Amino acid sequence: MVKHGLYIKANPKREEDSSSLRVGRCLVEAVRRRSERVVIEEIDVYRHPIPLIDGPFLSAREKMAGGSAPDQLEPEERASLERVHRLTDAFIAADFYIFAYPLWNFGIPPLLKAYIDTIKVARKTFRYTPEGPVGLLKDKTAILIQSSGDVYSRGPLMPFEHGSRYLRAVLSFIGMERIETILMEGMDTAREEREMKRRRAMEQAEQAAALLFA
Numbered sequence: 001m002v003k004h005g006l007y008i009k010a011n012p013k014r015e016e017d018s019s020s021l022r023v024g025r026c027l028v029e030a031v032r033r034r035s036e037r038v039v040i041e042e043i044d045v046y047r048h049p050i051p052l053i054d055g056p057f058l059s060a061r062e063k064m065a066g067g068s069a070p071d072q073l074e075p076e077e078r079a080s081l082e083r084v085h086r087l088t089d090a091f092i093a094a095d096f097y098i099f100a101y102p103l104w105n106f107g108i109p110p111l112l113k114a115y116i117d118t119i120k121v122a123r124k125t126f127r128y129t130p131e132g133p134v135g136l137l138k139d140k141t142a143i144l145i146q147s148s149g150d151v152y153s154r155g156p157l158m159p160f161e162h163g164s165r166y167l168r169a170v171l172s173f174i175g176m177e178r179i180e181t182i183l184m185e186g187m188d189t190a191r192e193e194r195e196m197k198r199r200r201a202m203e204q205a206e207q208a209a210a211l212l213f214a
């Protein structure tokens, strides 16, 4: 059986200038080397227009919640909903996910947030039940690759990290149980140290690739 992966890149830098994208590429190549029965599609949120939640999307959502059928929506409402749902459906169809991004102002880059808005969708990736919300994406694996200037896994900045922590929260909310994180921290430092940390992250990426076939 062929495994389908999505490589979600969220960094406007050129790949050669970005630690997160270089490690992301290393992981994608490691996965491809492990099996020919893998197809990985790349979504570059800085080059592929990600639809934003807009007015027509919100009114469509409200009408649908009130019981309207899709053909009762205005054309612009339907178009807005379809733009978002195309990405939701592509996400649901994949077996594994690789996210590569830098930490910006304690969080994820805004266009990655826009992408997350397209995958956390009620009745598609989670649903409400009398016992509370239930994630619908089971048996999927996500690997997060995050690069940050400072250190958050220990020390005084710990409470400020809302990048990998936010992504883990969203992905587990929609049902994912296997989420691995490769953190490169303290990257705004001397070149040698940055390169050493990047090499270590690339070794972790090689190991993480094995997880997808475990």
Ligand SMILES: Cc1cc2nc3c(=O)[nH]c(=O)nc-3n(C[C@H](O)[C@H](O)[C@H](O)COP(=O)(O)O)c2cc1C
Binding pocket: 011, 013, 017, 018, 019, 020, 021, 101, 102, 103, 104, 105, 106, 107, 147, 148, 149, 150, 151, 187, 188
């Ligand atoms: C706009 C911007 C905001 C940033 N905000 C943070 C931050 O809040 N915390 C942090 O540790 N590093 C921050 N950084 C530094 C980057 O996270 C760091 O340089 C990272 O290694 C970049 O990864 P990249 O090489 O993949 O782009 C910021 C960088 C930029 C450009």
